[in-house]
Amino acid sequence: MNYSSELKKIVTSQYVYSAIRITLATVLPCLVLSHFGILKEYFLFPLGTSFVALTDQPGPFIRRRNSLAFAIFCFVFVASIASLVKGIIPLVLVEIIAFGMFFSLIGVYGQRLAAVGSLALVVLAIFVDGHLTGANIVKSLLIFAAGCTWFLLIFLVVTTIQPYKLASQMIGENYLQLAEFLKIKANFYQKNPDFDKLYSQVITKQIEIKNLQEETRETVFKTRTIVNESTTISRLLMLMFLNSMDLHEKLMTSESDYKKLQESFEETGILVKIRDYLNILSDEISNIGIALQSSTRARAIHNIDLEFQELNIQYFELRNRQMTSETLENFMILRQIMMRIHEITREIQEIYKVFSQNVKLAKSLSTGLDLKKFLPNQEKINFKVLKSNISLTSSHFRHAVRVTIALLLGYLFSFMPFLEIGHTYWILITIIAIQKPAYSITKQRNLLRFYGTVTGAVIAYGVLYFIEVNAVLFTILLVSMVLCFTFLKAKYFWAVLFMTIYIFLSFNFLNPGNINIIFKDRIVDTVIAGIIAFGVSYTILPVWEHTQNLDLMKKSAEANLTYFHSVMSKFLNDKYSLEEYKVRRKNAIISLANLSDNFQRMISDPKNQQKKLEVVHQFVTTSHLITAYTASLSQYAKKDQVYTEIDAESWTKKIESEMNQVSVLLNGGKISEALKMESRIEPEDSSLEDLILKRKKEIMENEFYDRRDPDKISRLTELKNIHDVLELIYDVAKEQRKVIEKYRNEETTLPQS
Structure with a gap:
């Protein structure tokens, strides 16, 4: 494994970039407030910032801006209602039912509003018992609203300064996924391949590529500055994305009857040489992806002309030695594979030419395609769509019912005297994080949440027990936040682990000396929430994949x-x-x-x-x-x-x-x-x-x-x-x-x- 390349993939990705932006947007106000000794009083400011930041999903600028504005309205509205009815149990239950159903149901409009709905319920969980608002509700809500708005301002500034950054990173990630896809395909040519395992890996990678292409297609095609501007960079980015789609098809055309191929040529060694060359091409595609993510020019890391020439020599020498009338048809198959590899090679070389920022190439871009036909289907924001999903036949409605019942159970469990629950909101937040429309995802997240929480709590406990220097603790907190937001989408276990660490450290800064209580509450609340989420998913209107x-x-x-x-x-x-x-x-x-x-x-x-x-x-x-x-x-x-x-x-x-x-x-x-x-x-x-x-x-x-x-x-x-x-x-x-x-x-x- 090339560890340097793997590190570059992570460091230049949109996830790290976004994580750093969220962390700085949250931490900088904390530093200022801490400097003036008022962090505890104004803690709702960075809290609001982090909530709104987490709703920012990749996509076109207008959609992102509108969803952030909608999130701010929802969060402040939910916080206001929760603060006004706190302590009035019947009204709180009605509040949980109303918000639980509505904010779960708006997921019918897509992942962007689903994220807003989930975070709105997290806001409800935070404010439901009123311990954060204190006596002055209006002041607390204004501070919270200011914190929410703060991230919107940062978003507007950053996207104005770097309008193409997200599109470039997402296109780069497409190339990185294609590189991994080609590495899997290369393994079909190794000695004694496990075909079932490789086909399973191919299908899994196809799912990842499809999901990413859908997100990227929307970002690139719906962002007017990318599609319509005549600037070189906008045209080049469009061309790079279209080339990635064509490259994906060329990689798919390399499909062959691998078992027959292995039977015919396994002993010759030519298949292993093909695998090695495909891995070289994979490295080149990965290099292009990293360059796109980091907004730098890509330069080839291998002389692929020379490498391909050597592969051809080995092929033709084998052909001269072993081709007979009996083996003719086998060599025809192998020749076709060599031609497909040649086409992939030329495609990569063409992409490198485009990356040279050739203005003529950019200006000659004219797809002749109606780009609207390639956009993913999006539900229109209208009441009819929502109304049509208010039915037990709708998987969205069933999910909303499950979430609402789980939240009600979690809230009522917090009143059990024998449980000694100190933080109601931790149970509710964990339920919201775990409970997903699919039972399989809920089950998986349940386990990952538990393992991540326990591991993170043990690490955080050790850090706080052995380290007393605030500067070191603050550095660990920052790193944990960045890593948490980086892994939140793809590596849920690691995201929960680092989230637990930074939450422990945050509470320690706000209220030193309560580490034992926090440790116990965090573990107990996670277990309770996990049991509730699992039980509800299994018994209440489940939607099975079959x-x-x-x-x-x-x-x-x-x-x-x-x-x-x-x-x-x-x-x-x-x-x-x-x-x-x-x-x-x-x-x-x-x-x-x-x-x-x-x-x-x-x-x-x-x-x-x-x-x-x-x-x-x-x-x-x-x-x-x-x-x-x-x-x-x-x-x-x-x-x-x-x-x-x-x-x-x-x-x-x-x-x-x-x-x-x-x-x-x-x-x-x-x-x-x-x-x-x-x-x-x-x-x-x-x-x-x-x-x-x-x-x-x-x-x-x-x-x-x-x-x-x-x-x-x-x-x-x-x-x-x-x-x-x-x-x-x-x-x-x-x-x-x-x-x-x-x-x-x-x-x-x-x-x-």
Whole structure:
């Protein structure tokens, strides 16, 4: 592992950048207030700052600004109501029900407002018992509102000074994810690969890439300064993002029949050399991502021309030694892989050229695409959307009910005299942090929260016990805050661990000498909240992942069908639209990622709720292969060549009949005889077979030529690979149809989503 590169990835990421901004925005007022000896009196100021800061999600400037303003209004309103009704138990219960339902339900409008809703409930938890507001409620609320507004001002200043920073960091993170994706793909070429494990890793990484691409697409396409400005940097960033999408497809086209490849070439050593070269390309992609995150120019760290040349020499020498009429077709597969690797190499070299800040390249950017079609779907902010989700059939409504009941139980538990709970809000905050719409995520967060809290509490206790120098304690507090906010999105255990440390240190500065009480309360409250959250998630209107399988499988099957048809339209000489193709490619990848994500969550559900787990797993795997093989086929559709030797019409009918059968079965229909007949069509690729026989005869008669042009590939090899990919797609589609037949046969009624 290159530790220097890994450190650069973290240090230059948007998460560290955001964490430092939040920490400074929170700590600087604390230092000023502490200097004047009024930190305790004005503690609500930095508290408000940190709450608003945590709602700032990546995205377009306007959306971020509006959500921050909305968060300030919600937080101050909630704090005001909570302060006014404190101590009046019936009103507090009504308050918890009203706010619990509303702020959980606004998650229907997307992750941004879901974050605002969660933090609004945290504000409710903080103010519910009134211990922070004191006697002068108006003064306390004004201080809290000022702290909230303080972060909005910082946000406006920072985004004005660095308008492109977030977009650049997010695009950079896309490249880093693609680099990791390529490293996984490289492992298919190692000796004795674990195919099941690698396919699982590929699917997991696809989910991460899809989620990140959705966030980045919105940030880049919806930020007018990025899309419409004619400045070099805005155009270059757009070009870099579009190139990352094309690079992702090229990485997907490297899908092959790896088992057959290993059987044919495992002993030759060429596959290990391919793996080593792909790892070099992965390092280059990672280097580009780091440079984008840090807003510096990227320079190649390897001479990839020389490295690729050496790989080609090794390939051609192996070809000269071992290619015979019997091994011809195997070498055709390997030659195609070499060409795909060459295309990835050229793509990376082109990206480096763009990164050279070539103004001509930037000004020539004209996608010809309607960028609105590539934006993620967003719920419109209107009351009808909210109203339509007030139903037990809505997963959002069910989640809101669970959150509200859990908060009520947590609040009532705090009155139990035998528990001796000193901080009601810690139970409520922990419930809010753990309780998620999916049971699997709630279960996972429950464990991570407990482990992180206990570990962090032990470390903090040790720090406070052995260290008495305030300067050292303050430095640890700052570092803990930065690390907490850095890991909050991706590494929840570490985020909770460092959060616990900085909370302990913060309370120690405010009220020294109470470490034992804080330690006990923190552990006890976390355990109580965890039990409540887990119990409510399991028993109160749970939404199990298997109930969503059918709908997601339908969408994936339909998206794969339209994606395949879009690619085959070029072979059929139909009207071929690049924009339509890219939209369908995006939809296929998103549908596949959503299905895969749902399956992975289902694995964490209780055993009795893992319905048809093996069948769904097979469907996910076959869907992934269809998407990947279609991407492989798409590279030929982009060429200005006609492949008359391929019976494209018959192949299209044959494959689409299998895909249509899958859709029919998923929708509860009966397969027609016409579809079954089309599936039995035998494509007439006889001319291709004749060409292969002719080539084998030439080799047997020693008419073998050592052609060493890595930029060219014989037409016969292209035809053979098109034929092989079409066969692979058909075989996988047929296997998927059998999987769904098994799915239908095992139950009389499919689960409804």
